[in-house]
Amino acid sequence: MASIIEASAALRKRKNLKRGINFTLMVVGESGCGRSTFVNTLCGQQVVDVSTTVMLPTDSSTQIDLQLREETVELEDDEGVKIQLNIIDTPGFGDSLDNSQNFNVISDYIRHQYDEILLEESRVRRNPRFKDGRVHCCLYLINPTGHGLKETDVELMKTLGPLVNVIPVISKADSLTPAELKLNKKLIMEDIDFYHLPIYNFPFEESDISDEDYETNMHLRSLMPFSIIGSNEVYDLSDGTIIRGRQYPWGTLDVEDSTISDFVQLRNTLLISHLHDLKDYTHEILYERYRTEALSGDVPSQNGRGVHSGNEQSTSSPVASGRSFQAAETDSLQSSSKQAAGNQDTYLAREEQIRLEEERLKAFEERVQQELLMKRQELLQREQELREIEERIERETKLKGEMGSFQ
Ligand SMILES: Nc1nc2c(ncn2[C@@H]2O[C@H](COP(=O)(O)OP(=O)(O)OP(=O)(O)O)[C@@H](O)[C@H]2O)c(=O)[nH]1
Numbered sequence: 001m002a003s004i005i006e007a008s009a010a011l012r013k014r015k016n017l018k019r020g021i022n023f024t025l026m027v028v029g030e031s032g033c034g035r036s037t038f039v040n041t042l043c044g045q046q047v048v049d050v051s052t053t054v055m056l057p058t059d060s061s062t063q064i065d066l067q068l069r070e071e072t073v074e075l076e077d078d079e080g081v082k083i084q085l086n087i088i089d090t091p092g093f094g095d096s097l098d099n100s101q102n103f104n105v106i107s108d109y110i111r112h113q114y115d116e117i118l119l120e121e122s123r124v125r126r127n128p129r130f131k132d133g134r135v136h137c138c139l140y141l142i143n144p145t146g147h148g149l150k151e152t153d154v155e156l157m158k159t160l161g162p163l164v165n166v167i168p169v170i171s172k173a174d175s176l177t178p179a180e181l182k183l184n185k186k187l188i189m190e191d192i193d194f195y196h197l198p199i200y201n202f203p204f205e206e207s208d209i210s211d212e213d214y215e216t217n218m219h220l221r222s223l224m225p226f227s228i229i230g231s232n233e234v235y236d237l238s239d240g241t242i243i244r245g246r247q248y249p250w251g252t253l254d255v256e257d258s259t260i261s262d263f264v265q266l267r268n269t270l271l272i273s274h275l276h277d278l279k280d281y282t283h284e285i286l287y288e289r290y291r292t293e294a295l296s297g298d299v300p301s302q303n304g305r306g307v308h309s310g311n312e313q314s315t316s317s318p319v320a321s322g323r324s325f326q327a328a329e330t331d332s333l334q335s336s337s338k339q340a341a342g343n344q345d346t347y348l349a350r351e352e353q354i355r356l357e358e359e360r361l362k363a364f365e366e367r368v369q370q371e372l373l374m375k376r377q378e379l380l381q382r383e384q385e386l387r388e389i390e391e392r393i394e395r396e397t398k399l400k401g402e403m404g405s406f407q
């Protein structure tokens, strides 16, 4: 029996090696909080600014400057396992006075990926080239203020937490002394508990976890929120070692030094130890819940109104997550059996799915139209400016000519 399991595990590994594991990571945080630097540090290469694709146009009507950008990087671990890492960056986040519109752009994107899967699942013929775009983890970078959370942080985590695995992270940890960092972490966790923010806190089923995994998860919980230091520079030290670090007048720090930040722990968590857990939680709990709600007609409307309240996951405080995992699972199982009650239901559910997709496409079309309109207006303005410049030059030339003939 054991040999069969080993053989199938080896087979799976070989398959994974060949195909590569797909993982989608979203990085959210205020402008300048260090998102790009973190992405480059995580990947050990300069990935930002390369093949940047704007996925959603700016919504000019509401003055949101947020855009979602995707970069894809192929990483390979020590054992040769390939990871296709899709990184979704959110430039412009936190720049508007009213950030709620930004939250909606992000949550709409996440929901749209779920809708795509829902639609694909209901097709008679599957599309062999279908790309699963679900976001498996959302890192929320918090500026190192030394205080607890701001209102925006609370609202964002409340909005996104029920949809995606949100992991809060203090960026630029080198700006704080060890004591300040410790206090900052404590205050943030107190706020997360106080507001019952549904973050990903390494949930597990108590009956089904090895001692080792239990220790790991508890340790990771104790580090939350993770702290990171990022850098785009690599230095050759006098002893021949090469480090990615930050150079200061008083010395050079190594971003991988785990005594000053949790960067290495976070990287291991995302790319090695919890890569599959994050994917599984997305599929089995978050997507399943979304699917159940969508099929039972209890779909949150566009633009985040009536979002899945966040309360469902609100029990997942760092202490109670084992229970919340089970509770969520039971909920989804019950709802699944309800959903299987007859063809009529299925038919209505399909109708609902189609309606949902139509709504999303309509919203997307509207955004594109608005973007087009804005570009047209810009063009007209530029033309006007050009005309004015031409007229001025003409006037000046004429004046010069008149002056010349006068002399
Ligand atoms: N001290 C310190 N500075 C950092 C760290 N990470 C990034 N920075 C600096 O912070 C500034 C902004 O970093 P970016 O990575 O461009 O931040 P961003 O969030 O991508 O910024 P936008 O894309 O403009 O919103 C740069 O000057 C970085 O060098 C860090 O860990 N510590």
Ligand SMILES: [Mg+2]
Residues within 6 Å of the ligand: 035, 036, 037, 091
């Ligand atoms: Mg950036």
